Amino acid sequence: MNKHLLRDMEDLHREILSMSAIVEEMIDKAAQSLRGRPGELAAEVAEADKIVDRREVHIEEECLKMLALHQPVAVDLRRIATVLKVNNDLERIADLAVNIAERAHSIDETPNFPIPRKMEEMVTLATQMVRGALDAFVNLDAESARRILPLDDAVDRLNCEIIGELQTIMQSSAKLVPAALHCFSASRHVERIADHATNIAEDVIYLVEGDIVRHKHDVARNSRTQ
Amino acid sequence: MNKHLLRDMEDLHREILSMSAIVEEMIDKAAQSLRGRPGELAAEVAEADKIVDRREVHIEEECLKMLALHQPVAVDLRRIATVLKVNNDLERIADLAVNIAERAHSIDETPNFPIPRKMEEMVTLATQMVRGALDAFVNLDAESARRILPLDDAVDRLNCEIIGELQTIMQSSAKLVPAALHCFSASRHVERIADHATNIAEDVIYLVEGDIVRHKHDVARNSRTQ
Secondary structure, three states: OOHHHHHHHHHHHHHHHHHHHHHHHHHHHHHHHOOOOHHHHHHHHHHHHHHHHHHHHHHHHHHHHHHHHHOOOHHHHHHHHHHHHHHHHHHHHHHHHHHHHHHHHHHOOOOOOOOOOHHHHHHHHHHHHHHHHHHHHHOOOHHHHHHHHHHHHHHHHHHHHHHHHHHHHHHHOHHHHHHHHHHHHHHHHHHHHHHHHHHHHHHHHHHHHOOOOHHHHHHHHHHHOO | OOHHHHHHHHHHHHHHHHHHHHHHHHHHHHHHHOOOOHHHHHHHHHHHHHHHHHHHHHHHHHHHHHHHHHOOOHHHHHHHHHHHHHHHHHHHHHHHHHHHHHHHHHHOOOOOOOOOOHHHHHHHHHHHHHHHHHHHHHOOOHHHHHHHHHHHHHHHHHHHHHHHHHHHHHHHOHHHHHHHHHHHHHHHHHHHHHHHHHHHHHHHHHHHHOOOOHHHHHHHHHHHOO
16 A cells, blocks of 8 residues: 555544544433433434534545545455445444434333333443444454454344333333334334444455455344344 | 446446346335235245345445446546445345345234235335436436435325324234234335435435535434334
């Protein structure tokens, strides 16, 4: 890699990491909003999302500029193409954090709704996955990326348990159905955050090892999730 | 555009259209599976998904090859970058069709479950959006792409109506809760197909006019959907 491309690539990584830090904080706040103060936190998460949207557009522009300016080939080209994908995944994760905070706000209309305890565990795991996948990407560390993949199965299992619990709640009390449906949606949003983190991890493995794992993992994923 | 790049670009468009034809058929079959024979149709949709997965990887490779070989700049570069995104959206739409067919299979475990009638209307609209967005992309027709955007709002409204209907079903009969939840998921999957079609339409507008509409539309979208 020539030194100009190297410098631009380092800038790009810094921008992706900085965007990721905002996105991780959004997930944290979305998780907090399930425990209390949902109105306030939903507004904060929505505000952060505007920043992420602008950053996504900016990073995409930077990638295209780098392609035009340096005309990279082979692994350098693939690396920039991967930034484009990771950028897109991060932006969608941010949207999901917004959705979770909105659901928390709606759940709050039913005072004392019993949000399943596992929800917290699932959000923590999903956040770890996002952070881990981004670190693996910046360090080009396929081994760390591979360690992310089984966590997605753990998230899927937690999601299934939460859905089971919500189903029982809905069957036992008709008046809890609306809040339970919001909670069901929130749980699905968390699961999708984990899916996006998995996409990033799979892209890192492909970038480093040339092994396309994404669709091998998909089959297992599709057959298990709701 | 030089003639070699032009020829490769035409090949790429053909491949994207051919992949899109498979994906549209998958959505049709997923929609049919909500009306009957879900087991059989789910297997067919899953089989088609394997082809789509392979095509997605192939098209991505082709795009990277074109970037390395022709080193395009300006609008040509942006066009290839857009193919990368459209390719990704199509693959995700295919995954959602698989998920819908799986949900139909699960709903079928509750005989005579009353699937809301609007579901069919929503699937038809989502399929039209996918087809329209792809045509707009291949013809670089921003005007047609703009006509796709309001359809997403119509899909969101139908989704809300379906969710309301499902909520009533769940509140009136505890034993219908599991099937209603599967139907709720299927409805969300259809809505996400429409979101991906919207992404494609927004990318076309940006490609042709340089106007970034994606996040302007997001705000309205996030505030309305469940």
